[in-house]
Amino acid sequence: MTASHHPLPETLISYVSGALPNATSCVVACHLSMCGDCAGHIRRLEIVGGVMLTNLQTARADDATTEKAIALWSSRTLADEPLPGSAASIADPLLPSPLARYMGMSGAQVSWEKVTTGERHYRVALPKGSGQIRLLRLTPGQRLAPRAGVEEVDLALVLQGAFSDSSGDYVRGDIIELSGDMPRDVRAVADIDCICMVASGPRPTNMHRRDRVRTGSFEAKPFLPDRHFRDIQSPSRVLMASAVVLVGIGLGWWLRGGKADFPSADNLVRIEGNRLVATGPLQTALQSLPSGGKTTAALPETGKLRLNVAMTFQNQSGDYCRQYNIAAASSGDHASGDHVGIACHVGDEWVVRMQALVPPASSAAQRTIPAGGGADPAMDAAIGALIDGDPVVGPEEAALMRKGWKK
Amino acid sequence: MSEQLKKITEARDAGAFRSLFATFYPKVRAMLIRQGADRETAEEIAQDTMLAVWNKSYQFSQERGSIGAWIYAIARNLRIDRLRKQAVWQRFYAEFETMERLQSPVEEMRSWELEREDIEKALAGLPPEQLQVLQLSIVEGLPQTEIATKLSLPLGTVKSRMRLAFEKLRGAREREI
Numbered sequence: 001m002t003a004s005h006h007p008l009p010e011t012l013i014s015y016v017s018g019a020l021p022n023a024t025s026c027v028v029a030c031h032l033s034m035c036g037d038c039a040g041h042i043r044r045l046e047i048v049g050g051v052m053l054t055n056l057q058t059a060r061a062d063d064a065t066t067e068k069a070i071a072l073w074s075s076r077t078l079a080d081e082p083l084p085g086s087a088a089s090i091a092d093p094l095l096p097s098p099l100a101r102y103m104g105m106s107g108a109q110v111s112w113e114k115v116t117t118g119e120r121h122y123r124v125a126l127p128k129g130s131g132q133i134r135l136l137r138l139t140p141g142q143r144l145a146p147r148a149g150v151e152e153v154d155l156a157l158v159l160q161g162a163f164s165d166s167s168g169d170y171v172r173g174d175i176i177e178l179s180g181d182m183p184r185d186v187r188a189v190a191d192i193d194c195i196c197m198v199a200s201g202p203r204p205t206n207m208h209r210r211d212r213v214r215t216g217s218f219e220a221k222p223f224l225p226d227r228h229f230r231d232i233q234s235p236s237r238v239l240m241a242s243a244v245v246l247v248g249i250g251l252g253w254w255l256r257g258g259k260a261d262f263p264s265a266d267n268l269v270r271i272e273g274n275r276l277v278a279t280g281p282l283q284t285a286l287q288s289l290p291s292g293g294k295t296t297a298a299l300p301e302t303g304k305l306r307l308n309v310a311m312t313f314q315n316q317s318g319d320y321c322r323q324y325n326i327a328a329a330s331s332g333d334h335a336s337g338d339h340v341g342i343a344c345h346v347g348d349e350w351v352v353r354m355q356a357l358v359p360p361a362s363s364a365a366q367r368t369i370p371a372g373g374g375a376d377p378a379m380d381a382a383i384g385a386l387i388d389g390d391p392v393v394g395p396e397e398a399a400l401m402r403k404g405w406k407k
Numbered sequence: 408m409s410e411q412l413k414k415i416t417e418a419r420d421a422g423a424f425r426s427l428f429a430t431f432y433p434k435v436r437a438m439l440i441r442q443g444a445d446r447e448t449a450e451e452i453a454q455d456t457m458l459a460v461w462n463k464s465y466q467f468s469q470e471r472g473s474i475g476a477w478i479y480a481i482a483r484n485l486r487i488d489r490l491r492k493q494a495v496w497q498r499f500y501a502e503f504e505t506m507e508r509l510q511s512p513v514e515e516m517r518s519w520e521l522e523r524e525d526i527e528k529a530l531a532g533l534p535p536e537q538l539q540v541l542q543l544s545i546v547e548g549l550p551q552t553e554i555a556t557k558l559s560l561p562l563g564t565v566k567s568r569m570r571l572a573f574e575k576l577r578g579a580r581e582r583e584i
Contacts, residue, residue, distance in 0.1 A: 008570070009569060009570045009573035009574070010551060010565075010566045010569040010573075012573070013544050013545065013569050013573065014544060014550060014551060016545065017483070017544045017545045017548050017549075018483045018484075018486065018487045018548055019544060019548055019549060019551075041573075041577070043476075043522075044526060044576060046476040046479060046480050047473060047476045047522060047523050047526050048526055048530065048541065048545060048576065049476060049479035049480070049483070049545045050473045050474070050478070050479045050523075051473070051475060051523070051526060051527055051530060052479075052530075052546050053431075053434050053435070053438055053475050053478065053479045053482075053546070054473070054475040056434045056437050056438060056546070058433035058436075058437050059433060060433065061428060061429040061430075061433050062429075065432070066428050066429055066432070069428065069432070069454050069457070070421075070425075072454065
């Protein structure tokens with residue numbers, strides 16, 4: 001399969017130099033996995049890098065420097081990061097190998113969140129400051145509805161089906177670069193769902209060398225955080241206040257038994273003194289589901305429910321915490337709203353720190369729970385008050401899971 | 408240079424490695440300093456880069472075109488990891504690196520050694536202003552906007568110079584076929 005639409009030359013150059021933000025780089029990497037021509041361009045640009053590196057005029061290292069460095073190595077080993085050639089590819093009919101490997105799941109396991117009729121999203125968890133990657137799914141004939149978070153797209157890569165806009169038709173492997181808004185007339189045109197991987201922000205156009213800040217001993221570029229992480233980093237008083245209210249209402253409501261069409265807290269938590277400890281399927285999900293993963297459970301009195309884990313992070317005490325969603329699987333698409341909560345691993349238990357009820361939006365388009373990650377802005381703010389460092393994702397999360405979430 | 412790497416891989420030849428180290432360690436360190444690292448960090452990453460060359464020499468293949476290109480890629484990956492304190496990009500990149508390279512029929516006809524020779528010739532023939540933006544991106548790791556600021560040029564001019572340089576590098580290959 002050969003793609004017809006490719007990244008711009010300057011984007012490939014910036015990719016090779018490492019100057020692209022994470023989210024954009026990831027989309028380019030996925031395109032490269034599907035496009036031999038562009039993979040060849042990258043090889044050639046790395047040769048350019050090699051020539052330029054070799055041509056740098058420097059004196060040879062003297063013997064003392066060489067011996068000193070070699071002596072140092074005897075007492076240390078390189079961090080266990082994958083170097084070129086160390087990872088195994090994953091074959092998946094939907095997700096390109098780099099994305100499938102990063103997400104640790106196949107395309108069939110993606111838990112799509114409905115945005116509007118005919119449109120679903122899944123948000124790929126990335127560390128803060130990386131920008132956003134979303135998977136966008138449109139049913140045949142569906143037009144993309146403009147909304148916040150979708151307009152500011154830098155790159156879009158088609159993974160399945162096809163879409164068209166005023167600039168042409170795009171099929172699997174094709175990439176479109178957008179200097180501004182997502183085209184307003186995007187429409188899925190094939191007879192199967194169109195699925196795209198879209199990347200947005202932080203926008204390098206706002207970065208200048210004079211604005212660099214020092215982090216550690218390197219001048220790091222101050223990537224503008226995306227909408228989601230801006231909330232996490234600087235939760236406003238209003239958001240924090242609303243989070244507290246939601247947490248109180250959500251947890252109290254839940255413990256009192258909830259609504260008839262929504263599972264109560266029975267079989268999901270137990271009260272130990274002043275702590276609420278996850279149990280049953282909630283405990284199992286927190287213990288063993290990767291971020292973005294979902295499962296269902298049938299409880300004797302409350303019926304079938306859907307659980308998914310959206311994010312893993314470390315709090316200021318060093319405990320590993322996970323954000324989860326619970327919804328009644330039998331009540332349609334969020335008919336009664338979702339419970340969105342945070343539980344932290346303390347000792348050998350998952351202690352529920354907070355929980356919010358996110359009521360069903362009055363219209364589907366107003367829903368605020370992004371697929372697979374985040375919740376509503378209030379919960380984002382609550383996470384922002386707890387989180388210390390970046391979200392734990394991919395292989396790091398899998399390793400923690402294997403270790404039983406020990407600190 | 409590739410003979411030295413072969414000796415490192417097959418015989419763990421410390422002498423061959425010392426020679427590679429003496430050549431490339433100062434260059435990698437100099438590149439990192441240009442990219443904004445302080446002296447200590449540049450030395451650490453340069454040492455890690457060379458340590459990776461020693462430990463992973465078996466992963467080098469001629470399709471890299473040159474040892475310089477391989478070392479450039481390792482140093483860049485380690486820099487990004489240190490700079491962003493996260494390994495997302497690197498994981499994605501490592502994945503791309505391991506995939507079987509999808510070759511077009513044109514590429515199958517040419518060796519990467521010839522490719523490198525063509526690229527060296529094309530670089531030597533680039534107009535200075537195009538070579539400059541390429542160096543600022545590839546050696547100094549600057550985003551396009553920072554290149555525009557540094558050179559007091561409109562962003563569009565930087566992009567167009569990059570495109571022209573890219574086309575000339577690509578054109579050199581196609582002319583040789």
